Amino acid sequence: MNTSSREFVNVNLDDRSYPIIIGEGIIKEASQLIDPLQLGKKKIIVTDQNLASTHLVSLREALKNGGHDTAEIILKSGEQTKSISEFSLLINSILELGIDRETCLIALGGGVVGDIAGFAASTVLRGINLIQIPTSLVAQVDSSVGGKTAINTPQGKNLVGTFYQPRLVIADIKSLKTLPIRELLSGYAEIVKYGLLGDVIFFEWLEEHGPKIISGNPVAQAKAVATSCRSKASIVKKDEREAGERALLNLGHTFGHAFEIETGFSEKLIHGEAVSIGMAMAFDLSVRLGLCPKEDANRVKGHLKKIGLPISLKSIQGIDWNSDRLISHMARDKKVRDGNITFILANGIGKAFICENVQMADVKAIINKDLNA
Amino acid sequence: MNTSSREFVNVNLDDRSYPIIIGEGIIKEASQLIDPLQLGKKKIIVTDQNLASTHLVSLREALKNGGHDTAEIILKSGEQTKSISEFSLLINSILELGIDRETCLIALGGGVVGDIAGFAASTVLRGINLIQIPTSLVAQVDSSVGGKTAINTPQGKNLVGTFYQPRLVIADIKSLKTLPIRELLSGYAEIVKYGLLGDVIFFEWLEEHGPKIISGNPVAQAKAVATSCRSKASIVKKDEREAGERALLNLGHTFGHAFEIETGFSEKLIHGEAVSIGMAMAFDLSVRLGLCPKEDANRVKGHLKKIGLPISLKSIQGIDWNSDRLISHMARDKKVRDGNITFILANGIGKAFICENVQMADVKAIINKDLNA
Numbered sequence: 001m002n003t004s005s006r007e008f009v010n011v012n013l014d015d016r017s018y019p020i021i022i023g024e025g026i027i028k029e030a031s032q033l034i035d036p037l038q039l040g041k042k043k044i045i046v047t048d049q050n051l052a053s054t055h056l057v058s059l060r061e062a063l064k065n066g067g068h069d070t071a072e073i074i075l076k077s078g079e080q081t082k083s084i085s086e087f088s089l090l091i092n093s094i095l096e097l098g099i100d101r102e103t104c105l106i107a108l109g110g111g112v113v114g115d116i117a118g119f120a121a122s123t124v125l126r127g128i129n130l131i132q133i134p135t136s137l138v139a140q141v142d143s144s145v146g147g148k149t150a151i152n153t154p155q156g157k158n159l160v161g162t163f164y165q166p167r168l169v170i171a172d173i174k175s176l177k178t179l180p181i182r183e184l185l186s187g188y189a190e191i192v193k194y195g196l197l198g199d200v201i202f203f204e205w206l207e208e209h210g211p212k213i214i215s216g217n218p219v220a221q222a223k224a225v226a227t228s229c230r231s232k233a234s235i236v237k238k239d240e241r242e243a244g245e246r247a248l249l250n251l252g253h254t255f256g257h258a259f260e261i262e263t264g265f266s267e268k269l270i271h272g273e274a275v276s277i278g279m280a281m282a283f284d285l286s287v288r289l290g291l292c293p294k295e296d297a298n299r300v301k302g303h304l305k306k307i308g309l310p311i312s313l314k315s316i317q318g319i320d321w322n323s324d325r326l327i328s329h330m331a332r333d334k335k336v337r338d339g340n341i342t343f344i345l346a347n348g349i350g351k352a353f354i355c356e357n358v359q360m361a362d363v364k365a366i367i368n369k370d371l372n373a
Numbered sequence: 374m375n376t377s378s379r380e381f382v383n384v385n386l387d388d389r390s391y392p393i394i395i396g397e398g399i400i401k402e403a404s405q406l407i408d409p410l411q412l413g414k415k416k417i418i419v420t421d422q423n424l425a426s427t428h429l430v431s432l433r434e435a436l437k438n439g440g441h442d443t444a445e446i447i448l449k450s451g452e453q454t455k456s457i458s459e460f461s462l463l464i465n466s467i468l469e470l471g472i473d474r475e476t477c478l479i480a481l482g483g484g485v486v487g488d489i490a491g492f493a494a495s496t497v498l499r500g501i502n503l504i505q506i507p508t509s510l511v512a513q514v515d516s517s518v519g520g521k522t523a524i525n526t527p528q529g530k531n532l533v534g535t536f537y538q539p540r541l542v543i544a545d546i547k548s549l550k551t552l553p554i555r556e557l558l559s560g561y562a563e564i565v566k567y568g569l570l571g572d573v574i575f576f577e578w579l580e581e582h583g584p585k586i587i588s589g590n591p592v593a594q595a596k597a598v599a600t601s602c603r604s605k606a607s608i609v610k611k612d613e614r615e616a617g618e619r620a621l622l623n624l625g626h627t628f629g630h631a632f633e634i635e636t637g638f639s640e641k642l643i644h645g646e647a648v649s650i651g652m653a654m655a656f657d658l659s660v661r662l663g664l665c666p667k668e669d670a671n672r673v674k675g676h677l678k679k680i681g682l683p684i685s686l687k688s689i690q691g692i693d694w695n696s697d698r699l700i701s702h703m704a705r706d707k708k709v710r711d712g713n714i715t716f717i718l719a720n721g722i723g724k725a726f727i728c729e730n731v732q733m734a735d736v737k738a739i740i741n742k743d744l745n746a
Contacts, residue, residue, distance in 0.1 A: 091457070122535070123534060123535060126533075153464065155465070159498060162535060332471065
């Protein structure tokens, strides 16, 4: 057991508080990590086809050795799994197992598995115990922390879901080893976000250590995951149900979601890539509005580009980008209050804020500037 | 405006507290009652076909006169509407209206509308504002109070849903005038439940005034609804998420749900009728176990019978009742913890308690005694 890179983060939410445990190879210790919670015997592992022959084997073994009564539900891989029809199949599979309220659902996988399995856990019997074991970097630093669950609908991404906190999050750094580099970079974009939001020192640390995170150094990865989770936990504690400050976490995401809708949530542009371009544009928009020094925007874009993330729509092949269409996607996004579009802008690196009265003409100008550069 | 029968109940749940306003003809005052909440302009009324030409007209008029921007979604009437496929259609209809988080969904109808519309309100955008306007007696005294939302699945009733509190409940006693007598009696069974649970004085009041409630006296109806809501609110306050004491509200329901599963949630046996028989059996079971005086059980059954509610399965025509099958339904019910079936029993009228170790042989004996009487 390598404890040198073990990190702990506590998410403080009164009676819904829970720990995040971050370390290398800790899926194998699942039983010891879960037992102190004193949940019911039955554990339902929900995962996807990609993990069935890898991490699922380790987790099954660990729980079996610990005397747990396990069942497994294996979903199809991919974003299209986050549909209401797959949700319907999933809740039927769970209910067919004859569960009770002490039953624990373990979501093993990336953001898709975490989101749909979390939504299922929050609604079957009006809520059973949930443990998240995120295996992608984006899930470890973002979607497994803070209790958002979701599915997609024809109207957009994550438009249906709940706020529902897990009892425990186990982030095994070892699972990052099997991730394609593109997925790793996608998660890295979310890590950079926490620096840009409110922690310039973390951003500086990333400028120095970012390449180690991408090349697989477990100590750097664990530190980056822990720092990101701590940052998110602190924001979620202040605003669990996203009535205010939690919106800061949407830095780069209002742009990003519009790009993802336009590319049909396909492999053409994955989540973190969309967020990376979105963060670059959020800083450019802040500069345009006279809110942020140009050097800061250039430094943000410089780091994202150097690490290997896209910062322009033009680098995404095969899409006929159109600023009007992108803006209409944003107008349908859920971060809208009585018709005003809310953006997360910044006064500089580490100084993000919520801006509720951004003019659409300025947003359009930023997109067109990128497309015509 | 008749204020003689106006009653107010406050449901105290910290930042999720809300008022229940009970009175005759108050749907017409909807705008004045809703405006103080300062919600978004957009109001989406979800109702069913049965109400489209009656209460919906009054509510639409009231909101229109008050300057609200309203939209309407009309569901099919009946329990089969509480399915995942209808839920899917409903959330699509809501999202197609281009909502934001300030949008308010108004559930106008009986338990079916309240349950599915409440579930939709709790999950679209991870929760929008919800106002319940229950129009059936059972919804006024039970399903609109306490924040349970639900849909049914092939495995059983209400197995998927959320805990989600409305911002306001408007219980218009006038809407009871158009209810069929059978529906009124069904709601009355839930009212009796509150007396049996913990309020012998209320039960005595019902013994005297029950017939007036059924014959349509608005003052008696308002008092019965308010007392029931107050009783439920007090229990929900102590145990919002049904970890303990809230289970008391299941008096008669573990039996009752099994009967409803067996009759396919059909017109052969409606909810309150199933609960009435279930309460009679819960008292008989309590007597059998030496926990309750026989006179109390007889008094309960005497009152239910006198008012016109069934107290025996034999009075339900056309069903081949079988105690083993009923018990297997109970074993799949959600009120099960690690295999032990929990029943609500009573030490007498007004003295209900949670009993977690009831032997199935005793339950079976009570059912068989009824079937062979």
